[in-house]
Amino acid sequence: MSESPPARKMYLAIAAVVVVIALTAALARCTGTASSETTDDAYVNADFTVVAPRVAGQVSALDVEDNQVVHKGQLLAQIDDRDYRAAVASAEADVAMARAAIDDATASLAQQQSVIDQANAALAAARAGYAFSRADFDRYTDLARHGAGSLQNAQQARSRIDTAQADVARNEAALKAARQQVAVLQAGRERAGAALQRAQAALETARLQLSWTRIVAPADGMVGQRSVRVGAYVTPGTALLAVVPLQQAYVIANFQETQLTAVRPGQAAEVRVDTFPDVVLHGVVDSLAPATGVTFAPFAPDNATGNFTKVVQRLPVKIVLRPGQPALDRLKVGMSVEATLHTDGARKDQPKVAAQ
Numbered sequence: 001m002s003e004s005p006p007a008r009k010m011y012l013a014i015a016a017v018v019v020v021i022a023l024t025a026a027l028a029r030c031t032g033t034a035s036s037e038t039t040d041d042a043y044v045n046a047d048f049t050v051v052a053p054r055v056a057g058q059v060s061a062l063d064v065e066d067n068q069v070v071h072k073g074q075l076l077a078q079i080d081d082r083d084y085r086a087a088v089a090s091a092e093a094d095v096a097m098a099r100a101a102i103d104d105a106t107a108s109l110a111q112q113q114s115v116i117d118q119a120n121a122a123l124a125a126a127r128a129g130y131a132f133s134r135a136d137f138d139r140y141t142d143l144a145r146h147g148a149g150s151l152q153n154a155q156q157a158r159s160r161i162d163t164a165q166a167d168v169a170r171n172e173a174a175l176k177a178a179r180q181q182v183a184v185l186q187a188g189r190e191r192a193g194a195a196l197q198r199a200q201a202a203l204e205t206a207r208l209q210l211s212w213t214r215i216v217a218p219a220d221g222m223v224g225q226r227s228v229r230v231g232a233y234v235t236p237g238t239a240l241l242a243v244v245p246l247q248q249a250y251v252i253a254n255f256q257e258t259q260l261t262a263v264r265p266g267q268a269a270e271v272r273v274d275t276f277p278d279v280v281l282h283g284v285v286d287s288l289a290p291a292t293g294v295t296f297a298p299f300a301p302d303n304a305t306g307n308f309t310k311v312v313q314r315l316p317v318k319i320v321l322r323p324g325q326p327a328l329d330r331l332k333v334g335m336s337v338e339a340t341l342h343t344d345g346a347r348k349d350q351p352k353v354a355a356q
Contacts, residue, residue, distance in 0.1 A: 035342060035343060035344040036340050036341060036342050036343060036344075037255060037259040037260070037262075037263060037340070037341045037343060038338065038339065038340045038341075039253055039254065039255050039256070039259070039338070039339055040336070040337075040338045040339075041253065041254040041255075041314065042251055042252065042253035042254065042271075042319075042336070042337045042338065042339040043251070043252060043334055043335060043336055043337060044249050044250075044251055044273070044331050044332065044333055044334060044335040044337060045249065045250055045251065045252045045333060045334075046221075046244050046245055046246060046248060046249045046250070046333045047245065047248065048221065048224070048242050048243060048244040048245065048333065049218050049219060049221075049242065049243050049245075050225075050239050050241075050242050051076060051215060051217075051218065051239075051240050051241050051242065051243060052236070052237050052238055052239055052240060053079060053212065053215055053234050053235070053236060053237075053238060053240065054209075054212040054236050055079065055084070055209050055212045055213060055236060056233070056234065056235045056236060057079035057080050057081075057083070057084075057213060057233070057234065058079065058080045058231065058232070058233050058234075059077055059078070059079060059080075059228055059229065059230055059231060059232050059233075059234060060078050060079065060080040060081075060230070061077065061078035061230065062076075062077050062078075062228060062229065062230050063075050063076060063077065063078070064076050064077075064223050064226070064241070065223070065226075066223060066224075066226050067222060067223060067224065068222065068223045069221075069222050069223075070217040070220070070221060070222070070223055070243060071217060071220050072216075072217055072218065072219050072220050073216050073217060074216060074217045075214060075215070075216055076215045076216060076217055076223075076240070076241065077215040077228055077240060078213065078214060078215070079212075079213040079214075079215070079234065080213070081210055081213040084206065084209050084210040084213055085210060087206040087209065087210070088203070088206040088207055088210050090206075091199065091202045091203035091205075091206040091207075092203060094199040094202060094203070095196065095199040095200055095203050097199070098192060098195045098196035098198075098199040098200075099196055101192035101195060101196075102189060102192040102193055102196060104192075105185060105188045105189035105192050106189060108185050108188070109182065109185045109186065109189065112178065112181055112182055112185055113182075115178045115181070116175065116178045116179060116182070118178075119171065119174045119175035119178045120175060122171045122174065122175075123168065123171035123172055123174075123175050125171075126164065126167040126168040126170070126171040127168050129164045129167060129168075134161050134164075215240065217243050218243060219243060219245050220245060220247060221243040221244045221245040221246060221247070222243070222244050222246055223241055223242070223243060223244075224241065224242045224243075224244050225239075225241055225242045226240070226241040226242075227239065227240060227241065228240035228241060244333055246328075246329065246331060246332070246333070247328070247329075249321065249328070249331050249333065250283075250286070250318060250319060250320050250321060251269075251271050251283065251318070251319040251321065251337055251339055252316050252317070252318060252319075253316070253317045253319055253337075253339035253341075254293060254314040254315070254316050254317075255314060255315060255317055255341075256312050256313070256314055256315075257292070257312060257313050257314070257315055258312055260288065260315055260317070262343040263285065263288065263317065263341055263343055264285065264343075265285050265286060265287055265288070266284060266285060267284070267285045267341055267342055267343055268282070268283075268284060268285075268341075268342045269282070269283045269284060269285055269319045269339060269340065269341050269342070270282060270283075270339070270340045270342075271283055271319065271321065271337050271338070271339050271340075272337060272338045272340075273327070273331065273335055273336075273337045274335065274336045274337065274338070275330075275335055276327055276330065279327045281321055281322075281325055281327060281328070282321070282322050282325065283319045283320055283321040283322055284319070284320050284322065285317060285318075285319055285341060286318040286319060286320040287317075287318050288315060288316075288317050288318075289315055289316040289317070289318075291315075292313040292314060292315050293313075293314055293315075293316060294313060317339075317341070319339060319341075
């Protein structure tokens with residue numbers, strides 16, 4: 001017995017309603033509701049650090065394995081440090097030599113003061129001798145004038161006064177040279193001080209390079225992409241491994257530009273990780289990227305050439321996960337997630353557009 005036309009129309013209407021409901025649910029899941037926006041173009045990320053040496057050498061020890069949890073300051077690898085220890089010893093010897101040079105210059109300055117005192121004493125004696133010779137000359141000259149003395153004695157007195165005057169001049173020159181030598185010695189001590197500073201800087205550099213032979217973890221995290229092996233020769237900048245701080249993981253969600261009208265930093269977010277479908281993580285919108293993803297592409301499109309087809313762009317949104325959630329320690333960088341942003345508050349705060 002065939003169905004009546006009214007019954008057939010009712011079945012068709014019910015089927016149409018079911019299809020509309022299904023399409024609406026699917027659309028709501030893809031684009032979000034009036035108070036939320038959802039995307040599955042999202043993944044877990046973290047600001048991991050690629051560890052590289054700052055000095056060249058052969059790796060003598062490796063203290064970590066793949067996927068090992070490490071803490072900040074923990075030793076990861078050791079570069080053979082014998083050459084660098086020898087450089088430190090050489091630099092320490094240079095510092096000792098520079099300090100000895102300063103001590104020598106200081107002692108020479110102290111000794112020069114004694115030389116100056118000696119020159120002063122000699123000059124005083126020469127001046128006293130000159131004064132005596134001058135008086136003796138005057139006496140013999142007066143006697144010779146009155147016929148009481150011989151001309152020879154007067155001439156000898158004249159010779160002695162000339163000799164005494166020369167002694168005074170010589171000792172004055174010696175005193176002047178001794179005083180000028182002080183400036184020379186002071187310059188030598190300053191030069192020795194500069195040499196000491198240069199030697200100390202070289203020693204500090206050598207000690208730094210020695211410390212760099214110990215490669216330590218820059219932060220708490222997990223070791224990944226380990227390529228270093230014991231015995232390998234590494235050079236500055238060679239990527240040895242990566243330290244991924246999973247405790248500071250966050251989510252990058254690429255929303256369509258049409259979904260971001262009401263999205264603002266500080267809004268609540270929910271994250272569902274594909275690996276753990278029954279776990280919901282809570283977070284907060286941290287920031288929106290300054291440009292769409294295609295803007296930073298190696299070959300950015302040039303819409304000013306050829307035919308143009310409008311394509312809805314996506315903008316990365318950074319979501320910071322709230323600390324203390326049980327599933328955070330199970331996250332891995334690169335995991336796919338589904339992110340939902342709750343935009344209720346932002347929509348209420350949107351300014352009204354005046355009617356044109």
